[in-house]
Amino acid sequence: MSLIRFERVSKRLGGRTVLDGLDLTVQKGETFALLGSSGSGKSVTLKHIIRLMTPDEGRVWVGGDCVSEARGRELERIRRRFGVLFQNAALLQWLTVEQNVALPLLEKTPLSEAEAFARARERLAALGLEDARNKYPADLSGGMQKRVGLARAIIMDPEIILYDEPTSGLDPVTSRTIDRLIEDLRQRLGVTSVVVTHDLHSALAIATRIGVIHQGRIVEIAAPRDFIRSRNEIVRDFLEAQYITRRGAWEESDRHET
């Protein structure tokens, strides 16, 4: 069953066509990885899903709701279905880790402060961050900030989680930790995930389907096992640029599946 649907979405930014009649469907419960080179329109696509951008043409649907035309309380209701991990985590710098994670509960639910902070501590502990709860974001490493951002993204038990470059700027070991957390969330909570990334290793490890966007259009969508066999020239360039041979990618994909 499709949960997110782009219908011939076009978008021009800075005099350049970024999305060019994009059609895309994300199924409920899957982890969809959207790959593409810098400036290919990955993040713009993500921003359309939560209406941080509005299409020039076409529509974006989330379930039965047209998010590209929603306003006010309707948009708020649609956005409550989402958790978003921003590229730089986007934590509020003057709040502690615990306050950042509890913020949506304090602002949007009738929970008392004690209940909200208890739940925040619970989520932080699940992500191995219990010792960092009284620190400020500036005192954390990039990987820890991403994990705090993830804790905040899931605190309201969202139905869909969007990840904008979750492993960018992180070392390979921390990147794989983030990958495992994303995979764990899908398995434990059954959430639908859209991951925008240019890290092919990460995409092969966590995605149930991988799409490649090039010049504002989707040029390939496939499951990881089929993806590395693709004969599409852009996909092949992408694979070779990240030194992924068919055999190597198979091994990586298998390792995370077991």
Next chain:
Amino acid sequence: MITREPDYFEPPLNPFGQFGRKILLSCRGAGRALLTLAEAIVFVRFMFSRRNRHEVVYQMFVTGIKSLGVITVVGLFTGMILALQTGLELRRFGQEVNIGTAVTVSLVREMGPFMTALIIAASVGSAIAAQLGTMTVSDEIAALEVMSINPVRMLVMPRLVALAVMMPILAVYTNVLGSTGGALVGWTQLGVSLRAYYDNAIQYVTNKDLYVGLFKSVVFGIIINTVACHQGFSATEGAVGVGQATRRTVIISFLTILVCGYIITRLFYS
């Protein structure tokens, strides 16, 4: 929605087109700033709510207490300069005893609120623009909106209340210090006794002078907050954009305070 898509316009055909576009974009910016102000005023009713009261008190502390040092120095020396300049001229006519009136009336009517506003625009206004600008370019404002947390209620309203409440208090503080500075100069350098200075000052300062001055302070506080928040939310292009937003905040605040100060004076005194 505060988070906006980046603007792009085709290059204008000629300098007139460029000038016209700048005028239109300025009008659009002013309109957006006023809409943000209107939204913040609507949210003022939540200032005592659990979520907002702590932030309102904190912003009052930042605006009021943290600015006291610089305002003390500026207030004192403004009064001293005024007293010296007017006193030296008045002494030529044997009227130096009237410096109490000259200093206090000009402070209460104009200089107190104006000097306070300039200091707060340069210190608090620029800090607000820098903070909100950094939050905008690092996606923190977008994150708030995605969590359905209204940035105007969370960030603009507490600063609006803090500035509107603290500005008149700071202006009164500037007036008192300025007047004291004038009295000291009158006593030490012009031979005017403190009693004569204050009798003279109180005789000519009216209630109208006081409430018009306080009204100006409230308006100036609202102007500083509106300009700073709008410029912060409009920041783009990373650190450079934040720097530009901060610079624009100080310049636009100064100019708007000057023009509005004149308009209010004209309305009440002509």
